[in-house]
Amino acid sequence: MTTESEEEQFNAQVGDHDQIWSIIDNALLGIGVTRELGYMDVIVSVEAGEVAAACAALRDDEESMFDYLRSITAVDNMDEGMEVVYHLYSINKKHDLTLKVFLNNDSLEVPSVTEVWPAANWLERETAEMFGIKFLGHPDPRNLLMPEEITDSFPLRKDHPLAEIEVLQGEGMGYSGEDA
Amino acid sequence: MVEIVTQSNVSAGDFETQDLLLNVGPQHPSTHGVFRMVMTVDGELVKDVIPYIGYLHRGAEKLCETMDFRQGIGFMDRTEYLAAFNAELSYVMAVEALADLEVPERAQWIRMILIELNRLSSHFMFMGAFGVDTGVFGTPFIYAWRERETLIDLFEEVSGDRMMYAYFRPGGVAWDVPVNFVERVNEVLQSAEQGISDFDSLLTENEIFVARTHGVGAISAERAIALGMSGPSLRASGVDMDIRRDQPYLKYDQLDWDVVTGEYGDVFDRYYCRLLEMRESVKIIRQCLDHLKAGPILPEKMPRMLRTPPGEVYVRTEAPRGEYGVYMVSRGGNRPHRLKVRSSCLSNLQALTELTVGQYVADAIIILGSIDIVLSEVDR
Amino acid sequence: MSVELFGLSFNPWADAAIRLQIIVGFMTVVVMGLIYAERKILARFHQRIGPQRTGPKGTLQSVADAVKLVGKEDLRPAAADPWTFELAPYFVFIPIFLGFVIVPWVQGWNVRILELGILYFVAISSISIVGWLMAGWGSDNRYAIIGALRAAAQGISYELPLVLALLSAAMIAGSFQLDRIVEFQDTVPILVWQPLGFFIFFVAALAELNRTPFDIPVGESEIVGGPFVEYSGIRWSMFFLAEYAGMLIMAFVGSSVFLGGYAWPFGEELGLPFQILISAAKGGLFIFLIFWVRASVPRLRIDQLMGYSWKVLLPFSFLQIMINGLVLVYDLPHVVLLVTGVALLGALFWVTDGIARRPLQPRRKLARVLAVQESEG
Numbered sequence: 063m064t065t066e067s068e069e070e071q072f073n074a075q076v077g078d079h080d081q082i083w084s085i086i087d088n089a090l091l092g093i094g095v096t097r098e099l100g101y102m103d104v105i106v107s108v109e110a111g112e113v114a115a116a117c118a119a120l121r122d123d124e125e126s127m128f129d130y131l132r133s134i135t136a137v138d139n140m141d142e143g144m145e146v147v148y149h150l151y152s153i154n155k156k157h158d159l160t161l162k163v164f165l166n167n168d169s170l171e172v173p174s175v176t177e178v179w180p181a182a183n184w185l186e187r188e189t190a191e192m193f194g195i196k197f198l199g200h201p202d203p204r205n206l207l208m209p210e211e212i213t214d215s216f217p218l219r220k221d222h223p224l225a226e227i228e229v230l231q232g233e234g235m236g237y238s239g240e241d242a
Numbered sequence: 243m244v245e246i247v248t249q250s251n252v253s254a255g256d257f258e259t260q261d262l263l264l265n266v267g268p269q270h271p272s273t274h275g276v277f278r279m280v281m282t283v284d285g286e287l288v289k290d291v292i293p294y295i296g297y298l299h300r301g302a303e304k305l306c307e308t309m310d311f312r313q314g315i316g317f318m319d320r321t322e323y324l325a326a327f328n329a330e331l332s333y334v335m336a337v338e339a340l341a342d343l344e345v346p347e348r349a350q351w352i353r354m355i356l357i358e359l360n361r362l363s364s365h366f367m368f369m370g371a372f373g374v375d376t377g378v379f380g381t382p383f384i385y386a387w388r389e390r391e392t393l394i395d396l397f398e399e400v401s402g403d404r405m406m407y408a409y410f411r412p413g414g415v416a417w418d419v420p421v422n423f424v425e426r427v428n429e430v431l432q433s434a435e436q437g438i439s440d441f442d443s444l445l446t447e448n449e450i451f452v453a454r455t456h457g458v459g460a461i462s463a464e465r466a467i468a469l470g471m472s473g474p475s476l477r478a479s480g481v482d483m484d485i486r487r488d489q490p491y492l493k494y495d496q497l498d499w500d501v502v503t504g505e506y507g508d509v510f511d512r513y514y515c516r517l518l519e520m521r522e523s524v525k526i527i528r529q530c531l532d533h534l535k536a537g538p539i540l541p542e543k544m545p546r547m548l549r550t551p552p553g554e555v556y557v558r559t560e561a562p563r564g565e566y567g568v569y570m571v572s573r574g575g576n577r578p579h580r581l582k583v584r585s586s587c588l589s590n591l592q593a594l595t596e597l598t599v600g601q602y603v604a605d606a607i608i609i610l611g612s613i614d615i616v617l618s619e620v621d622r
Numbered sequence: 623m624s625v626e627l628f629g630l631s632f633n634p635w636a637d638a639a640i641r642l643q644i645i646v647g648f649m650t651v652v653v654m655g656l657i658y659a660e661r662k663i664l665a666r667f668h669q670r671i672g673p674q675r676t677g678p679k680g681t682l683q684s685v686a687d688a689v690k691l692v693g694k695e696d697l698r699p700a701a702a703d704p705w706t707f708e709l710a711p712y713f714v715f716i717p718i719f720l721g722f723v724i725v726p727w728v729q730g731w732n733v734r735i736l737e738l739g740i741l742y743f744v745a746i747s748s749i750s751i752v753g754w755l756m757a758g759w760g761s762d763n764r765y766a767i768i769g770a771l772r773a774a775a776q777g778i779s780y781e782l783p784l785v786l787a788l789l790s791a792a793m794i795a796g797s798f799q800l801d802r803i804v805e806f807q808d809t810v811p812i813l814v815w816q817p818l819g820f821f822i823f824f825v826a827a828l829a830e831l832n833r834t835p836f837d838i839p840v841g842e843s844e845i846v847g848g849p850f851v852e853y854s855g856i857r858w859s860m861f862f863l864a865e866y867a868g869m870l871i872m873a874f875v876g877s878s879v880f881l882g883g884y885a886w887p888f889g890e891e892l893g894l895p896f897q898i899l900i901s902a903a904k905g906g907l908f909i910f911l912i913f914w915v916r917a918s919v920p921r922l923r924i925d926q927l928m929g930y931s932w933k934v935l936l937p938f939s940f941l942q943i944m945i946n947g948l949v950l951v952y953d954l955p956h957v958v959l960l961v962t963g964v965a966l967l968g969a970l971f972w973v974t975d976g977i978a979r980r981p982l983q984p985r986r987k988l989a990r991v992l993a994v995q996e997s998e999g
Contacts, residue, residue: 262764262768263764264764264765264768265764270846271842271843271846272843272844283768286768286924286925373920374843375843376843376920376921377834377835377837377841377842377843377920377921378834378917378918378919378920378921379664379834379842379916379917380664380668380917381667381668381917381918384668384669384670385668385669388669444918445920448918448919448920449974449975450835450919450920450921450922451919451920453922453923453926453977454920454921454922454923454926602923602924602925603768603844603845604838604841604844604921604923604924605923606844607843607844
């Protein structure tokens with residue numbers, strides 16, 4: 063999917079992408095992935111069911127050693143489902159990885175990676191309450207930021223209504239509607 | 243005082259003790275904002291801690307999705323009000339990466355100076371608040387405010403605001419710094435260095451401070467990494483990780499400075515790492531001043547309304563409290579499709595339970611203080 | 623039987639009551655001055671100005687504080703124990719004021735001269751712990767009860783070094799009667815013979831007064847004021863008044879016992895005005911030291927606090943008493959006291975420094991808690 067000039071730019075900024083690919087391919091042996099080049103890292107997508115296994119493999123493999131979980135979040139693509147995004151980092155090897163999982167709107171479930179990185183605990187709780195994604199096997203699936211009784215409303219989804227004042231923020235500036 | 247009977251010849255019914263559920267916060271002088279933790283205490287020992295956050299949740303990420311790229315800058319200030327330049331930096335760097343903007347030299351150096359000065363002011367704030375947490379009546383706090391005041395005055399001269407600067411722009415900075423900027427920075431640095439030494443003699447060499455902080459709330463390097471801690475809190479455990487050096491942005495790779503790491507990962511190390519880091523910051527700023535040359539501060543061709551091609555980017559910078567990341571997804575147009583702020587405080591705060599269990603109630607307070615949270619960044 | 627006061631003769635009880643009344647009135651004014659002084663002095667330590675708007679140079683600040691406190695609503699939590707809650711301030715307040723009975727301000731200015739003056743002082747001042755416990759228990763607040771229990775534990779532990787330090791001074795002076803101790807010092811203050819005793823007394827006094835670094839029962843940053851957390855208005859101000867009155871009495875007892883009170887130097891010869899001056903100066907110095915400590919050191923933790931009393935201060939004060947006994951029994955020259963006192967003080971500092979710098983085993987306590995949990999579960 064990436065063009066040649068993008069690859070060159072990536073090589074200049076981050077390091078040889080072929081080498082990074084081979085490391086990740088080795089680590090993720092037997093797990094189906096799709097891959098593309100990101101801004102400062104490579105982006106790997108795996109199936110929802112395999113994410114915990116993939117994360118464990120990426121952490122334990124001696125070449126990849128992704129021992130540090132930076133963040134977990136999700137992106138709402140509306141009709142095209144949602145993606146859960148994991149940002150990984152290796153403190154020893156000093157390389158990053160973006161791991162993605164695409165979910166269909168009818169099955170918003172993904173295995174929890176709290177076993178792999180304890181850091182995932184709160185990050186998954188936040189993602190779950192904001193997007194309504196279920197993290198299977200999470201040890202403490204309460205709400206993190208929102209009141210505990212709100213479990214049917216997911217504020218960061220695109221279809222969540224904005225308050226009146228929030229809608230106004232982008233409008234009345236002379237360019238409203240241009241980018242709709 | 244509290245002696246736990248481990249082996250005894252009395253039956254369990256003779257001494258029936260009950261654990262006490264102690265609710266700390268959201269209104270409490272030492273929770274550094276609106277943070278609540280429910281502690282189960284056995285006498286003076288903490289047996290369990292359950293943190294509750296979210297009192298300051300304003301949906302910053304959602305709001306930024308409704309604003310164009312320039313409006314979002316102001317909102318980033320409000321997520322991390324003690325180090326707003328650092329927060330802005332992550333955001334504008336994300337926009338620059340998406341829009342493929344080249345930042346002029348001078349703007350980069352100005353940014354470097356300002357974020358390091360902001361690191362100083364943020365760490366001063368930590369020193370003061372931490373001194374109060376350990377129980378000194380006000381002295382470190384007022385000393386810290388004195389130093390912070392000079393820094394904030396400088397920020398006001400540069401940006402026009404004391405806390406919510408909104409000074410960085412995608413592509414550079416909003417306007418050039420005042421003409422006497424270099425002299426003013428030198429002045430401020432001198433007083434800041436004096437302030438750092440003041441803290442060194444006020445706290446670091448204070449026997450009671452040492453007795454209170456040594457060996458308290460220690461965490462091993464492995465656990466700190468696994469729990470996703472970052473910044474000085476992680477480096478105190480001996481992990482040599484600093485994004486400024488490992489994945490350099492701006493001009494950090496051209497300067498001569500050191501990463502400070504601790505040894506034991508206890509409260510004292512977390513405090514002392516910050517103190518030494520301030521000295522490094524002073525060093526960095528001095529070098530930056532030498533590099534500051536006249537030149538443009540914004541790219542020559544800036545569109546009136548910034549639009550980015552579709553794409554996604556995760557930008558991380560080393561903010562005073564750790565890694566402040568911005569994950570931005572664009573579907574084209576003038577506003578982000580999704581903006582995620584990776585908060586260093588949120589991840590650091592996760593370690594609180596592990597750090598606190600088994601310590602005294604009084605230590606729980608200084609452990610919380612030593613993580614140095616900003617609640618508006620935790621909740622966003 | 624009658625007693626003379628202001629040239630009139632009174633019934634002894636009426637006389638004592640009048641004298642105590644004068645002291646209470648006088649003290650209230652002095653305490654307000656002290657509060658102002660503390661605000662100003664701490665402000666200087668903080669490099670700020672302090673109160674300056676109320677009255678000239680802010681001198682009326684304490685009056686403004688008092689008016690505000692009296693004007694505030696006297697709240698009582700719904701679940702509090704009404705009797706315990708409302709009586710607690712008196713139990714803190716009255717014993718401390720009763721302590722003023724024995725203080726020899728200047729020659730002949732006191733309420734009563736008691737033969738066992740020091741013992742009376744120690745006994746009466748420890749009653750206020752009951753008041754702290756009542757405040758903590760009656761408030762129905764968990765912070766308050768933790769603070770009250772801390773106060774009780776701390777008060778009892780530091781009572782011992784305090785008594786022993788006063789006792790060692792009394793041994794040298796040969797009397798428990800405060801004015802005799804003062805007059806004993808008309809040439810050399812006991813501080814010279816008992817430097818260790820003075821240090822122990824000062825530390826224990828800080829602890830008895832719950833001042834920094836021993837203010838853990840109040841623990842502003844952890845238990846938010848401890849037993850006082852539910853009090854407001856006039857009742858809270860009684861606690862506050864008692865705290866400062868306690869500081870004052872501790873300062874004057876300390877200066878009488880160790881610094882020579884009104885007697886040293888030249889107090890006996892130069893007469894009353896000079897005695898007033900010198901007595902006030904010594905008390906003021908003592909109080910200034912307390913403020914100074916407050917502005918510069920953090921708070922100790924409960925285990926360190928208890929450990930320091932039982933493991934360090936208590937053995938050292940016993941050692942001091944033993945040396946005093948040897949010197950007195952074998953009639954050794956007093957210079958021995960000075961030398962051993964300084965040496966022991968040095969040893970005490972060395973031990974204290976060692977305790978502060980000893981790296982603790984960080985997870986030791988966790989292991990203990992987990993072991994208990996396992997054995998229970």
